[in-house]
Amino acid sequence: xxxxxxxxxxxxxxxxxxxxxxxxxxxxxxxxxxxxxxxxxxxxxxxxxxxxxxxxxxxxxxxxxxxxxxxxxxxxxxxxxxxxxxxxxxxxxxxxxxxxxxxxxxxxxxxxxxxxxxxxxxxxxxxxxxxxxxxxxxxxxxxxxxxxxxxxxxxxxxxxxxxxxxxxxxxxxxxxxxxxxxxxxxxxxxxxxxxxxxxxxxxxxxxxxxxxxxxxxxxxxxxxxxxxxxxxxxxxxxxxxxxxxxxxxxxxxxxxxxxxxxxxxxxxxxxxxxxxxxxxxxxxxxxxxxxxxxxxxxxxxxxxxxxxxxxxxxxxxxxxxxxxxxxxxxxxxxxxxxxxxxxxxx
Amino acid sequence: xxxxxxxxxxxxxxxxxxxxxxxxxxxxxxxxxxxxxxxxxxxxxxxxxxxxxxxxxxxxxxxxxxxxxxxxxxxxxxxxxxxxxxxxxxxxxxxxxxxxxxxxxx
Numbered sequence: 001x002x003x004x005x006x007x008x009x010x011x012x013x014x015x016x017x018x019x020x021x022x023x024x025x026x027x028x029x030x031x032x033x034x035x036x037x038x039x040x041x042x043x044x045x046x047x048x049x050x051x052x053x054x055x056x057x058x059x060x061x062x063x064x065x066x067x068x069x070x071x072x073x074x075x076x077x078x079x080x081x082x083x084x085x086x087x088x089x090x091x092x093x094x095x096x097x098x099x100x101x102x103x104x105x106x107x108x109x110x111x112x113x114x115x116x117x118x119x120x121x122x123x124x125x126x127x128x129x130x131x132x133x134x135x136x137x138x139x140x141x142x143x144x145x146x147x148x149x150x151x152x153x154x155x156x157x158x159x160x161x162x163x164x165x166x167x168x169x170x171x172x173x174x175x176x177x178x179x180x181x182x183x184x185x186x187x188x189x190x191x192x193x194x195x196x197x198x199x200x201x202x203x204x205x206x207x208x209x210x211x212x213x214x215x216x217x218x219x220x221x222x223x224x225x226x227x228x229x230x231x232x233x234x235x236x237x238x239x240x241x242x243x244x245x246x247x248x249x250x251x252x253x254x255x256x257x258x259x260x261x262x263x264x265x266x267x268x269x270x271x272x273x274x275x276x277x278x279x280x281x282x283x284x285x286x287x288x289x290x291x292x293x294x295x296x297x298x299x300x301x302x303x304x305x306x307x308x309x310x311x312x313x314x315x316x317x318x319x320x321x322x323x324x325x326x327x328x329x330x331x332x333x334x335x336x337x338x339x340x341x342x343x344x345x346x
Numbered sequence: 347x348x349x350x351x352x353x354x355x356x357x358x359x360x361x362x363x364x365x366x367x368x369x370x371x372x373x374x375x376x377x378x379x380x381x382x383x384x385x386x387x388x389x390x391x392x393x394x395x396x397x398x399x400x401x402x403x404x405x406x407x408x409x410x411x412x413x414x415x416x417x418x419x420x421x422x423x424x425x426x427x428x429x430x431x432x433x434x435x436x437x438x439x440x441x442x443x444x445x446x447x448x449x450x451x452x
Contacts, residue, residue, distance in 0.1 A: 030426030030451065061431045069430045104434045112434050127435065134414045165439040172437040201408040230412055237412075262411065266418075311418055339420045339428075 033062035033342040037073065038133035040335035047327045051081040052090075057099075057132050062342075072101040073131075098185050099130075100153055114158040114176075117186050121158065121174040121195045122147035122210045123224045123241045133337035136256060136275040137301055137317055139329075143250040143281060145291025146243035147193070147212045147222040154178030155188040170199040172208075180216065190215040197226070204230045210243075220246045233261045248292045250281035271308070275317075277301040297323040311337040402449025405442050425450045 037058040044051045055077035062070045080092045102116035119127050126148050129135050144152075160174035173196045180190040192215065197208025210224035223244045230237040235258045242251040254277040260269035279299040281292050288294070303317035312334065319329040406416065410432065420428070429447045432438060438446070 029423060030447070031430070032421075032423040032427060034424040034427045061427050063427055063430055069427075069434060071431060071434075104430075106430075106433065109440045112437075114434070128413045160434070160437060162437040162439055165437075165442070170437075204408065204412070206412075228412065232407065262407065266415065307415060309418065337417075339417060339424070341421050341424050 031063045033060065034339065035060055035342055036337075036339040038131060038335045038337050040132055040333050042138050042333040043331065044138065045328075045330040047329075049082050049084075051079055053077050053079050055132060059131075060342075067106045069104040069106075070102075071104065073099040075099060098153075101186075108161075110163060111159060111161045114160060115156075117153050117155045117188070118158055118176070120148045120152060120154045120178070120191075120193070120212070121160070121176060122193060122212050122222065123195075123243060124208075124226045124228065124239065125241065126152055129239075132333075133311075133313065133335050136254065136273070136305055136315065137277060137303055138315055138331040138333045139301075139319075141241065141252040141277075142279050142292060142297065142299060143241065143243045143252065146245045146248070146250070147210055147224050149178070149189045149191050149212065149214060150289065150291060151187045151189065153186075153188055154191065155181045155186050168200065168202065170201065172197050172199065193222075195224075202232075204228075204232055222246075235259070235261060245287075245290055245292075247285045247287035247290055248281060248283050250279065250292060250297075252277055252279040266307070271306060273305040273307070275301075275303040275305055277303070293323050295324045297321060311339070313337075400445075400449055402445040402447070405445045406449055409436050409438060409442065409446070422451055 035058060037056070039056040040054075042053040042055060044053070055075065057073060057075045059073040060071065064070060074097065076094075076096045078092055078094050080090045083089055083091050098117060100116070100118045102114050102118040105113040105115075107113055119130075121127060125141055125144060130140065130152075154176055156176060156178040158174060158176035160172075162170055162172050164171040173194070175192075175194040177192045178188050178190060181188045191212060193210065193212035195208060195210040197206055199206040206226070206228040208226045210222075210226070212222040212224075214220040214222070224242060226239075226241045228237075228239045237256040237258075238253070239256075240251065240253040243249065254275065257274045257276075258270055259272055260267055262270070277300075279297075279301070281297045283292065283295055286294065299319055299321040301317050301319045303315060305316075306314045308314070315331070315333045315335070317329075317331045319331070321327045321329060410416070425447060428450070429438075429443050432446075433440075433443050
């Protein structure tokens with residue numbers, strides 16, 4: 001989507017209005033609305049062509065009373081890439097979009113009602129690892145679009161919460177219904193789905209399953225499984241997901257290594273994090289819209305992340321992707337995470 | 347030198363400048379941030395998480411640290427907002443929310 005000055009003005013006005021609205025409602029001393037997110041600069045070299053992407057992804061969270069939270073995240077970026085076609089120099093395109101704009105009503109200790117545009121709860125990556133200041137790699141997994149209905153966001157309602165939570169096991173759930181929307185800022189498909197996961201906090205082991213059903217002209221089913229294992233004070237974290245769609249399927253396994261345990265605090269050794277991700281996708285029938293490669297693909301991502309003081313991190317990675325042809329992908333990103341109240345206090 | 351090379355060179359210089367400027371600060375630890383000497387470096391409006399042995403610290407590791415590292419510092423005035431956001435995102439129980447809030451706001 002091209003960013004026009006008019007559209008940018010409308011968006012800025014909406015954000016300003018929302019900020020003024022929430023700022024006019026004083027909460028408790030710890031419930032001041034916040035602005036968080038990340039600002040970064042990413043480079044990606046794919047088959048010899050380098051793209052430069054300055055990006056900012058702000059998040060606004062504003063509590064209203066004791067049970068309601070209004071939150072929204074946007075992404076604004078510019079992509080500078082080679083003109084191609086024998087022309088020298090670069091051209092650019094801009095993108096501005098809302099990832100979500102939702103109101104959460106905490107109805108009880110086991111139930112939260114969400115309304116608005118929200119991140120589609122399928123698998124783990126979309127909700128947990130997609131913020132630019134969290135993700136270990138600059139690129140999303142190849143199977144990201146399976147189950148998230150291409151847009152990654154849904155417009156409608158969601159029920160979610162923790163059904164069981166004790167020292168031994170947690171059972172989380174999320175179920176949603178989304179209407180079709182062609183609005184530029186609230187694109188979604190008519191769909192429904194659910195996710196549930198079991199987490200064993202002492203073993204730091206989580207297993208879960210996701211289901212999504214596309215309810216557009218053709219009805220399609222998507223299934224997903226995820227497994228995370230992050231032993232306490234271990235020097236490695238393992239995350240994995242599998243997703244299956246009507247025309248393709250795939251999985252990714254990511255390991256994050258640490259040179260020192262978390263109990264040693266954030267030392268230099270702890271701040272250097274080698275990461276590795278193995279991905280594979282399988283194409284059963286052609287579907288140019290599901291976001292996966294057109295042919296069976298294998299990809300190995302080797303990364304080195306460094307967490308600097310002052311909330312700065314650098315992600316760098318080399319990827320080797322094998323499909324109908326082999327390609328090398330180099331990516332680097334420097335990201336600063338910001339987190340502050342919407343206004344200064346005494 | 348073409349534009350591509352210039353931008354790459356600028357990125358490399360920026361990265362190494364940042365790295366060299368930040369290396370002396372790498373001695374920070376969560377524990378040391380909590381002691382009074384580190385606290386004195388912070389303004390009164392800012393604070394750092396409490397002792398890692400606390401119940402809240404354990405809950406923090408069991409929940410928040412699965413996805414991201416502990417923030418290096420933030421205003422205590424938004425700790426409740428952060429926890430409400432994470433209560434929804436991570437399906438925290440009310441008790442977990444209180445424990446982690448106490449950890450973030452000792």
